[in-house]
Amino acid sequence: MISEPEPAALIREANALRQAGRVLEAEAAYQRILERWPALPDCWFNLGVVQRRAGNLQAALRSYQEALTRGISAPEEVHLNRAVIYTNLRQEDAAESELREALKANPSYIPALLNLANLHEDRGRREEAQALYEQILTLDPHCFLALARLGNLHPPDACDDRLIARLRTAHQQPAATAADRAHLGFALGRALDASGQYAAAFAAYEAANRDSRTSVTPAVARYDRAAQERVTEQLVAVPRPAPLAQSSARSTPPRPIFVCGMYRSGTTLAEQLLAEHPEVVAGGELDLLPAMIARELLPFPESLVTTPKAKLERLAAEYRDRLAALFPGAAYVTDKRPDNFFCIGLIKTLFPEARVVHTTRNPLDNCLSVFFLHLDPRLSYAFDLLDTGHFYRQYRRVMAHWKREFGSDIVEFNYDEFVVAPEVAGRRLFERLDLDWDPRFLEFPRSARAVRTASVWQVREPLYQSSSGRARHYGRELAGLARDLADLLPAASSVTSEVQ
Numbered sequence: 001m002i003s004e005p006e007p008a009a010l011i012r013e014a015n016a017l018r019q020a021g022r023v024l025e026a027e028a029a030y031q032r033i034l035e036r037w038p039a040l041p042d043c044w045f046n047l048g049v050v051q052r053r054a055g056n057l058q059a060a061l062r063s064y065q066e067a068l069t070r071g072i073s074a075p076e077e078v079h080l081n082r083a084v085i086y087t088n089l090r091q092e093d094a095a096e097s098e099l100r101e102a103l104k105a106n107p108s109y110i111p112a113l114l115n116l117a118n119l120h121e122d123r124g125r126r127e128e129a130q131a132l133y134e135q136i137l138t139l140d141p142h143c144f145l146a147l148a149r150l151g152n153l154h155p156p157d158a159c160d161d162r163l164i165a166r167l168r169t170a171h172q173q174p175a176a177t178a179a180d181r182a183h184l185g186f187a188l189g190r191a192l193d194a195s196g197q198y199a200a201a202f203a204a205y206e207a208a209n210r211d212s213r214t215s216v217t218p219a220v221a222r223y224d225r226a227a228q229e230r231v232t233e234q235l236v237a238v239p240r241p242a243p244l245a246q247s248s249a250r251s252t253p254p255r256p257i258f259v260c261g262m263y264r265s266g267t268t269l270a271e272q273l274l275a276e277h278p279e280v281v282a283g284g285e286l287d288l289l290p291a292m293i294a295r296e297l298l299p300f301p302e303s304l305v306t307t308p309k310a311k312l313e314r315l316a317a318e319y320r321d322r323l324a325a326l327f328p329g330a331a332y333v334t335d336k337r338p339d340n341f342f343c344i345g346l347i348k349t350l351f352p353e354a355r356v357v358h359t360t361r362n363p364l365d366n367c368l369s370v371f372f373l374h375l376d377p378r379l380s381y382a383f384d385l386l387d388t389g390h391f392y393r394q395y396r397r398v399m400a401h402w403k404r405e406f407g408s409d410i411v412e413f414n415y416d417e418f419v420v421a422p423e424v425a426g427r428r429l430f431e432r433l434d435l436d437w438d439p440r441f442l443e444f445p446r447s448a449r450a451v452r453t454a455s456v457w458q459v460r461e462p463l464y465q466s467s468s469g470r471a472r473h474y475g476r477e478l479a480g481l482a483r484d485l486a487d488l489l490p491a492a493s494s495v496t497s498e499v500q
Contacts, residue, residue: 266415
């Protein structure tokens with residue numbers, strides 16, 4: 001008689017597949033184990049992990065629930081993972097419920113406290129978020145991420161010497177890692193900028209960018225200007241396939257409105273303004289197009305030339321189906337991923353009727369704001385102002401190409417024009433998108449909807465002009481960038497140094 005294998009050996013095999021990143025094989029392995037031994041909560045948890053990695057979010061939720069039902073020993077971690085999924089599904093109430101369940105199981109569980117505080121930020125609940133960050137710092141004074149987020153919560157007029165001293169002291173702690181120093185450095189730079197200490201602010205941002213570069217292992221490679229220029233040449237040179245025929249899908253909701261441009265160019269402001277319209281839902285920074293390209297269209301953009309029409313039709317249908325699943329009942333959904341400007345050729349192939357809102361801003365203000373933002377370290381152009389300027393020039397070349405190709409289907413929205421004359425610029429944007437305009441759309445602040453972006457607090461404040469022309473405070477530091485972008489600057493731009 002041949003004995004049945006023990007689960008321990010099969011679990012080791014499944015775990016090895018998971019750790020090696022062989023997601024689909026690991027999923028199948030855990031499912032085989034659980035068919036025989038369903039009362040294994042850790043296997044249900046690991047099945048949920050790989051299902052989430054594979055994008056099977058509903059299946060992952062079910063597996064995590066099985067882990068809870070089967071009595072897993074650390075339920076707070078399971079509830080946290082479920083909360084992250086619900087956040088990605090834009091189901092903020094469900095996410096908050098899961099985080100509160102995690103804290104019932106373990107009131108001192110800092111990952112849940114951090115996520116709940118971040119969710120409060122997304123939903124505009126400043127005081128609740130502040131209280132949680134202070135609670136975290138009571139539990140762990142070396143949770144530097146909590147302190148950095150707490151610093152960023154302060155309105156500009158509340159960034160006083162006490163906050164600056166607190167951030168500086170933490171930044172100098174031996175326990176702070178490069179990642180910690182990066183978080184603290186960006187928060188310190190913001191506080192110094194808000195208090196008018198511009199030279200010190202710039203120095204803090206320079207140090208923060210250096211720490212951000214070294215905070216990941218292996219360290220991020222320097223921005224490759226030649227490689228970025230090749231990307232531009234490919235986008236401009238590759239012939240665009242014939243657009244898919246416009247059909248009844250044109251009027252099938254939800255219809256996407258793509259909002260893109262440089263980071264920090266006003267994409268969030270444009271999206272939140274559009275979302276004031278009763279038929280428009282703010283989709284936020286969706287990963288649908290980049291994931292589609294990575295999964296189906298590499299090497300991009302060359303693959304578009306040879307991709308069969310049937311495959312393109314399938315991809316268009318999958319995008320629409322995913323949008324409908326995420327935002328049921330919406331007539332229009334904004335897809336506001338800034339770097340989708342690389343994908344406009346694909347967008348206009350799959351959705352020839354789609355409008356693309358292109359957000360722009362004074363180039364010096366834009367590049368400076370990118371340098372002052374704690375972006376994903378993989379966006380290596382952001383670590384150095386002159387590299388940011390080079391990337392900006394390549395972006396402008398790409399956009400000039402798309403505008404030649406698609407003309408009025410690319411709708412310009414200029415941040416600087418909007419903050420000066422919001423009624424004029426807002427009405428023009430809505431008219432270009434064939435949406436009814438109402439001056440009440442300009443009523444700020446907006447606090448009802450969740451906003452998941454670095455501009456989460458800016459878009460909830462009344463319109464202000466302080467970020468327009470911000471470069472004037474950094475004339476000495478921006479001199480080289482101003483020379484590199486001289487031909488792209490509006491005539492009125494100036495980076496004359498101010499007394500500091």
